[in-house]
Amino acid sequence: MKILITGGAGFIGSNFVRYLLNKYPDYEIVNLDKLTYSGNPENLRDAENNPNYRFIRGDICDKKTVDGIVSDGVGTILNFAAESHVDRSILGPESFIKTDIYGTYTLLEATRRHNLKKYIQISTDEVYGSVEEGSFKETDPLNPSSPYAASKASADLLCLSYFTTYKLPVIITRSSNNYGPYQFPEKLIPLFITNALENKSLPLYGDGLNVRDWLYVLDNCQAIDLILHKGRIGEIYNVGADNERTNIEITKAILKILEKSEDLIKRVKDRPGHDRRYSLDSTKIRELGWRPEYNFEKALRKTVDWYRNNESWWRKLKVKAEEFFKKQYGELE
Ligand SMILES: NC(=O)c1ccc[n+]([C@@H]2O[C@H](COP(=O)([O-])OP(=O)(O)OC[C@H]3O[C@@H](n4cnc5c(N)ncnc54)[C@H](O)[C@@H]3O)[C@@H](O)[C@H]2O)c1
Structure with a gap:
C-alpha cells in the first residue's frame, strides 16, 4: 500500500508517519510538505533512512507536484497539511484560504483524476464553533468563528461535495486539541x-x-489508523477523549x-472571537472500536x-x- 501523507513534517503528521512506519513496515509512505514555519524535517530524522519512506518538499496547492506523486502508484491520501494556528489566521488569513481550501481542492482533484481508493481529510472540532452545554455530533451544523476554523470548515464541505457529486471515497476526521x-x-x-x-x-x-477537550497525539494516530482501515466512505468521525x-x-x-x-x-x-468551549460526541468512532489509551x-x-x-x-x-x-x-x- 502506497500512501501520500501531506503535512507530515508538522506535529500530528510526523507522529502519524512514525506510527505507520512502525506498525506497517510494508507500507510505502510519501510525505509531501512545504516546510512552512511549522514544518520541520527534524521531526522525522529517525525515518530518513527507512527505504519505505520518502520526503518531498512541495506545496499541496501545486497541481503538477501533486499529480506527479499521485500518478506513481499512490492509493490513498491523508491530508494533514494546513495552516493551523488560530492567532496567525486572525493576523493574516490569506495563507489559510490558500492552503486549507485551495490545497484541499487540489488533492481532491488528484484523487478524482487518478481514481484513488481513499482520501482522508484531517479536520478539527473548531469547525463546529463554541458550545456552552452538551457536545457536538457529526451531523451538527458548522459555525466556525476564526478564519482558521472557517477555512477548515470550507475544506470539509468541499470534501463532502466531492463525495456526493463524484462519489469520491472521502472520509473526514474531526479531532479535538492534540498535545x-x-x-x-x-x-x-x-x-x-x-x-x-x-x-x-x-x-x-x-x-x-x-x-x-485534550487528546494525546498517539491516541489520535490510533483513531486515524482505524478510520484509514475501517472507516466508512462518506462519513465524518469526531475524535475526542473526554x-x-x-x-x-x-x-x-x-x-x-x-x-x-x-x-x-x-x-x-x-x-x-475566542470560542468558549469545544466539546465532541465521539460515540461514532467508539462504536468503530476506538478508545483513548x-x-x-x-x-x-x-x-x-x-x-x-x-x-x-x-x-x-x-x-x-x-x-x-x-x-x-x-x-x-
Ligand atoms: N494540533 C491540533 O490540536 C489539531 C486538532 C485538530 C485538527 N488538527 C488538524 O490536523 C492537521 C495537522 O495539524 P498540526 O497541528 O500537525 O499542524 P502543524 O502546523 O504542526 O503542521 C502542518 C504541516 O503542514 C505543512 N504545510 C502547510 N502548508 C502547506 C502546503 N501548502 N503544502 C504542503 N505542506 C504544507 C507545514 O509545513 C507543516 O509541516 C491540520 O490539518 C489541523 O487543522 C490539528
Missing part, C-alpha cells in the same frame, strides 16, 4: 511548558476559563509538574518530560514563535 511531542511551541501546551522551563511568563488569554479542561487548569497542571510558581501566569487580552495526567507529564529532554529541538523554534507573539500581543516582560 504531545513535536508540537510547535506556539500552541498552548508546548508554549507554556517551554516558557516555564525558561522561567518566562505564561500568557493566559482573558479569564482562562475557555474549555478544550478530557475537558479549562486553560487555567492546564496552566496550573504544567506549573505543578515543573515545580514552578503560579506567579509566572500573566493574563493577556483575550483572542478576538492515554490517561490525561500521565500523558501530560510524559509531554512535559519530552520537552524537558528535547531542548535542542524547541529552542530554535521558540525564536519564530516569540517573533509572532510579539507582533500580535507586544512584549511580555
Whole structure:
C-alpha cells in the first residue's frame, strides 16, 4: 500500500508517519510538505533512512507536484497539511484560504483524476464553533468563528461535495486539541511548558476559563489508523477523549509538574472571537472500536518530560514563535 501523507513534517503528521512506519513496515509512505514555519524535517530524522519512506518538499496547492506523486502508484491520501494556528489566521488569513481550501481542492482533484481508493481529510472540532452545554455530533451544523476554523470548515464541505457529486471515497476526521511531542511551541501546551522551563511568563488569554477537550497525539494516530482501515466512505468521525479542561487548569497542571510558581501566569487580552468551549460526541468512532489509551495526567507529564529532554529541538523554534507573539500581543516582560 502506497500512501501520500501531506503535512507530515508538522506535529500530528510526523507522529502519524512514525506510527505507520512502525506498525506497517510494508507500507510505502510519501510525505509531501512545504516546510512552512511549522514544518520541520527534524521531526522525522529517525525515518530518513527507512527505504519505505520518502520526503518531498512541495506545496499541496501545486497541481503538477501533486499529480506527479499521485500518478506513481499512490492509493490513498491523508491530508494533514494546513495552516493551523488560530492567532496567525486572525493576523493574516490569506495563507489559510490558500492552503486549507485551495490545497484541499487540489488533492481532491488528484484523487478524482487518478481514481484513488481513499482520501482522508484531517479536520478539527473548531469547525463546529463554541458550545456552552452538551457536545457536538457529526451531523451538527458548522459555525466556525476564526478564519482558521472557517477555512477548515470550507475544506470539509468541499470534501463532502466531492463525495456526493463524484462519489469520491472521502472520509473526514474531526479531532479535538492534540498535545504531545513535536508540537510547535506556539500552541498552548508546548508554549507554556517551554516558557516555564525558561522561567518566562505564561500568557493566559482573558479569564482562562475557555474549555478544550485534550487528546494525546498517539491516541489520535490510533483513531486515524482505524478510520484509514475501517472507516466508512462518506462519513465524518469526531475524535475526542473526554478530557475537558479549562486553560487555567492546564496552566496550573504544567506549573505543578515543573515545580514552578503560579506567579509566572500573566493574563493577556483575550483572542478576538475566542470560542468558549469545544466539546465532541465521539460515540461514532467508539462504536468503530476506538478508545483513548492515554490517561490525561500521565500523558501530560510524559509531554512535559519530552520537552524537558528535547531542548535542542524547541529552542530554535521558540525564536519564530516569540517573533509572532510579539507582533500580535507586544512584549511580555
Ligand atoms: N494540533 C491540533 O490540536 C489539531 C486538532 C485538530 C485538527 N488538527 C488538524 O490536523 C492537521 C495537522 O495539524 P498540526 O497541528 O500537525 O499542524 P502543524 O502546523 O504542526 O503542521 C502542518 C504541516 O503542514 C505543512 N504545510 C502547510 N502548508 C502547506 C502546503 N501548502 N503544502 C504542503 N505542506 C504544507 C507545514 O509545513 C507543516 O509541516 C491540520 O490539518 C489541523 O487543522 C490539528
